[in-house]
Amino acid sequence: MKTTEQLEAKLKRRSKAAKLEIWGRLVSLTALMLIVAVVVAIIGFVASKGIATFTSNHVSLWDFLSGKSWNPGVNGANGKPEVGALPMIVGSFLITILSAIVATPFAIGTAVFMNEISPNKGAKILQPVTELLVGIPSVVYGFIGLSVVVPTTRAIFGGSGFGILSGTCVLFVMILPTVTSMSADALRAVPRYYREASLALGATQWQTIYKVVLRAATPGLMTAVVFGMARAFGEALAVQMVIGNAALMPNSLVSPSSTLTSVLTTGIGNTVMGSLQNNALWSLALVLLFMSLVFNLIIRLIGRKGRLQ
Template identity: 70%
Template sequence: MQNQNDDIRAALLRKSRSSKLERRGKFISWLCIAIIVVVVFAIFGFVAYRGLSTFFGTKVTLWNFLSKTAWAPGTTDASGVPKVGALPMIVGSFGVTLLSALLATPFAIGAAIFMTEISPRWGGKILQPVIDLLVGIPSVVYGFIGLSVVVPLIRHVFGGTGFGILAGTFVLFVMILPTVTSMTVSALRAVPRNYRQASLALGATRWQTIYKVVLRAATPGILTGIVFGMARAFGEALAVQMVIGNAALLPQNLISPASTLTSVLTSGIGNTVMGSLENNALWSLALLLLLMSLAFNLITRWIGKRGAMK
């Protein structure tokens, strides 16, 4: 009898096959998470190490890097300080990002309202395939179109070479429009239907309901979409490089050749020696890009938390 009870107790305490599989699955999941975390921190650490090397053992200061306008890392000025002023690229990056976001936002909101509030059936059939197609087009195709159509058009209308922030703005406008539109559509569809019904029951018109109820309720989601679009515009390299002119000069206007952080990186990183000041200066630009990406992510999370608190 005692042996039988011991056998029963051992059978009950023995781990089942499903329990072993569950523990194995948890281990694999935690291992994958740990690898992702290590890779992310390794990338941040490597870029920070290479980027901060510019400011150690040289006469370059962070203020000079952010405020000076001369970019020629292989040369020095009269005081012997290397010319690594990143201000022209910073201005160019923020210029094309902000202008493209300002241009894309009204079109994205209008398309999203049509797809969700005015004509959901026809809007989904007509606009959704167009948005999906725009998302799938490679950035080099956008760059070729901008080089063949946008740049000559700007040259014909405004004069000059046609290269500059304005050309980059039009190219990025088309590139980020699908992102902002898709996220705006999702935000509008997430608004509860009873909000609309309550507004209409109180005597509001359809447009009053859309403007004063639906759009206001979906504001956090719309702002998140705009920030995501800005993040993509800020990090875009190839398409912008093809139409902005790649001149490391402080832009005087929207139609003068300029450059962005990404365009200088892509054009110069293969022409420098690892460990040299020229190479470290480019890594400093990469670090600045990485910090801006982190800032965009933090802004997105902040908007999400603010929206959840309402």
């Protein structure tokens, strides 16, 4: 009887391990709460500032999204401030989509080579090279863009050389490693037995890659591309250096234009907090934030769809 009680007491006593457990949970919970708080604070701050354009400066949302002239300090012909963000929105989307279109075939091709055709060389040469590309600071990309891409564009197409085309070229190289390494991960996740099944049926290696591996990896590849687009959409410095920074509707790929980010980086230091000029920039930031949430949402949706298959 005594021993039973002893045993019970012993089992019910909080052991050192149990205390450590609680402590561990507490630490990770705190970390989590902190991150959630930071994210909420950022969204709250950007939103409150960004909305001020519409609430305290009485700019209509529609004018902001569809107006074609951006000149926050000046009132237009209709007496309202000129805060049309459409040129920047168009510029951002155009440059994002174009660079994704150019980068995707290269990225998937490289990933296929790394993973399917020559895994040895892929692991020894291509993997480190891709990782190196990720590590290069964006100002270096921008500088190379400024001193190589812009003059080349100028020589071929005339004009100043600044514009969407130069931006696309720079962004293409910048998002390539992201898309490549994520595509390679997606291909690596395709089980080996899929390939074996296909080869054993007499399919050639190319047929296996094309009909089996790429098909099975499609959700992962799409995620990779959207990630690349999210990166392109948010990239500021390098784009700002080569796009020309003219808040005009891009009428060709080689005319100076601007993106949401480039206007933000050039403008934010030159405005006074609380002024319309400043608030309008915050509104652009809000659009950026909203778009990155949309990109995240798309990635999640693709991931879920991939799992359901």
